[in-house]
Structure formats: C-alpha cells, structure tokens
Amino acid sequence: MQRTVRPEILDELPPADARAIRSRRDLQRVNHVMGNRVILDRAIRHALPLPAPHARLRILELGAGDGSLALRVATRLAASWPVAELTLLDRQPLISDETGIAFAHLGWSLRALATDALEWARAPTPRPLTDRWDVILANLFLHHFEAAALRELLSAVADRCEAFVACEPRRSLPSLLGSRLLPALAVSRDTLHDAVVSVRAGFCGDELSRIWPARPGRWKMTERPAGLFSHLFVAVHGGAA
Ligand SMILES: C[S@@+](CC[C@H](N)C(=O)[O-])C[C@H]1O[C@@H](n2cnc3c(N)ncnc32)[C@H](O)[C@@H]1O
Structure with a gap:
C-alpha cells in the first residue's frame, strides 16, 4: 500500500464543535x-536511564490532543519519576481544566503549548544544547505529515531531545x-x-x-x-x- 496523506476531519473542526468533542472521545x-x-x-x-533519586524528567508530546493519553502514560511513569515537567504541544488549545487538575494531583507540572509543530520545528533551537528534553x-x-515536512520536524526533534x-x-x-x-x-x-x-x-x-x-x-x-x-x-x- 503506497503512503498517502489526506486531510483528517478532526483537524479541521473547531475544538468546541460537538463532532470534534465526539471524535476526541472516540x-x-x-x-x-x-x-x-x-x-x-x-x-x-x-x-x-534508571531514574536517579529526585531526578526531574522533562517530556514534550507533539500533537498531544486533549492530553488524555499523556495523562494515562504519566500516571504510570509517576511512580518512577515523581518529579516531572510535561509540555503538551498541539495546534489547538484542547487541554481541559479537569486534565490540568489530574496532572496537578500527580505532582507533575504541566504546560500547554498551542503551536503548530512545524512552527516549533522552524524556531531556532533553544540554547544551551545541554538543556534537551x-x-x-x-x-x-x-x-x-508528508515526507519533506516530516524530515524537517524530525530534524528539530533530534536536535532537542535525548530520546x-x-x-x-x-x-x-x-x-x-x-x-x-x-x-x-x-x-x-x-x-x-x-x-x-x-x-x-x-x-x-x-x-x-x-x-x-x-x-x-x-x-x-x-x-x-x-x-x-x-x-x-x-x-x-x-x-x-
Ligand atoms: C489523531 S490526534 C492525536 C492526539 C493524541 N496524540 C492522542 O493520541 O490522543 C492528532 C492531533 O494532532 C494535532 N495536529 C495536527 N497537525 C498538527 C500540527 N501541524 N501541529 C500541531 N498539532 C497538530 C491535532 O490538532 C490533533 O489534536
């Protein structure tokens, strides 16, 4: 099967549209x-690597949607990494107050970034390079993403993280x-x-x-x-x- 990238309906609906809310639940x-x-x-x-005591974990999710999957992943990881800073990037502002409160209960700090991932990739790489995710x-x-945009995105990812x-x-x-x-x-x-x-x-x-x-x-x-x-x-x- 040849790879074909076509628009998805959810990406084109406003965040508060009833169809979008249903799709995100689906x-x-x-x-x-x-x-x-x-x-x-x-x-x-x-x-x-195995967590050092009191180590602070820094995670970024690209295209995080409503953050519900990140919350489920974080709930499992929090036992090993009680101190963490999670940034959820999505083109649409989708993180609900309930999700924010659930992260606060976990003890993880949460930042929602409403940005296009390609704009994030095209911004200058933050310095120092030691300060990677x-x-x-x-x-x-x-x-x-089509291959060319994906190459651009992954190149920025490789510059900015350990994994x-x-x-x-x-x-x-x-x-x-x-x-x-x-x-x-x-x-x-x-x-x-x-x-x-x-x-x-x-x-x-x-x-x-x-x-x-x-x-x-x-x-x-x-x-x-x-x-x-x-x-x-x-x-x-x-x-x-
Ligand atoms: C299929 S959803 C996945 C959401 C989440 N990762 C999950 O598994 O529940 C894709 C998400 O990518 C976001 N998205 C699509 N294109 C984007 C872009 N260029 N930059 C940032 N977010 C984008 C959409 O708004 C949507 O929330």
Whole structure:
C-alpha cells in the first residue's frame, strides 16, 4: 500500500464543535484498542536511564490532543519519576481544566503549548544544547505529515531531545481491516473516516528510520510493528533503543 496523506476531519473542526468533542472521545477508545498507552509506556521506560533519586524528567508530546493519553502514560511513569515537567504541544488549545487538575494531583507540572509543530520545528533551537528534553513523544501524529515536512520536524526533534518515541498507525491490510471494523465500537462517521485516512498515511518497514536525520553512531534506532495495528519508532541518543 503506497503512503498517502489526506486531510483528517478532526483537524479541521473547531475544538468546541460537538463532532470534534465526539471524535476526541472516540480517539480515547481507539488508543485503547490499539494498546498505545502500554506500547508507549514500555518504550519510554526502555529508552530512559534508571531514574536517579529526585531526578526531574522533562517530556514534550507533539500533537498531544486533549492530553488524555499523556495523562494515562504519566500516571504510570509517576511512580518512577515523581518529579516531572510535561509540555503538551498541539495546534489547538484542547487541554481541559479537569486534565490540568489530574496532572496537578500527580505532582507533575504541566504546560500547554498551542503551536503548530512545524512552527516549533522552524524556531531556532533553544540554547544551551545541554538543556534537551529527556523524551519527546508522538502518538497518532507523525502520519499527518508528508515526507519533506516530516524530515524537517524530525530534524528539530533530534536536535532537542535525548530520546524520541513515536507510536503511529501501521500501514497494513490488518490495520485497514481493523479501521473498517470500528463501527463495532459505535464511533462516529468522522472517526471512521479519519481512521481509514490515518492507516493509509501510516508507516511500515523502516520508513521513519530512513527519514530520521543521519547522525552516524550518535543515535540508536528501533522501528517495528507494535500490537495489532501500531507502528513503533524509537531513537535514543547514544543509547539503547
Ligand atoms: C489523531 S490526534 C492525536 C492526539 C493524541 N496524540 C492522542 O493520541 O490522543 C492528532 C492531533 O494532532 C494535532 N495536529 C495536527 N497537525 C498538527 C500540527 N501541524 N501541529 C500541531 N498539532 C497538530 C491535532 O490538532 C490533533 O489534536
């Protein structure tokens, strides 16, 4: 299946539109069925060094949506990293007060950044370079971009973090079949449309590794199928992916 990137309905609806609210709720169930929280949790733990006592973890999620997936990941990680600073970047301001309160209860500090990811990538790399994110995350996000934009985005990511973990739709016939079975979860027509578009724009093989900026010897990468429908890419600076 050739990769094709087409607009998704959710990206074009205003945040408060009833259809968008329904789609974001559906997305939580889609993430659950795909097992993306578990996939990300394991990949992040594997990519990070063991926490030093009182170490402060700095995480950025690109295309974080309403932050509900980040909250579920954070709830698991907080046992090992009680002190953390999480930034959730999305083009739309989607983080609710309840989500903010839930992060506060965890003891993690939260910053919501309503910015386009490509603008973030095109901004000058913050100095000093030692002040990098421990982890940059992306879930169901990279597939929005054509190869050239993705190259630009991943180049900025590689400049700004110690580890990058991305969980994306896997471009495969089982995923396409799975997306067509979503009516069984009573999702909306918009979600069904976006799921099929997402699979066709998803990834397989070593497509993301080949787009990752070549810095020989400096990054260890793994890229593989994860769960039934997901595709996992992990890059660790100088370490074990
Ligand atoms: C499929 S949702 C995934 C949300 C979240 N990661 C999750 O798994 O629940 C994709 C998100 O990417 C955001 N998005 C799309 N293009 C973007 C861009 N160029 N910059 C920042 N956010 C973008 C959308 O607003 C949407 O919230």
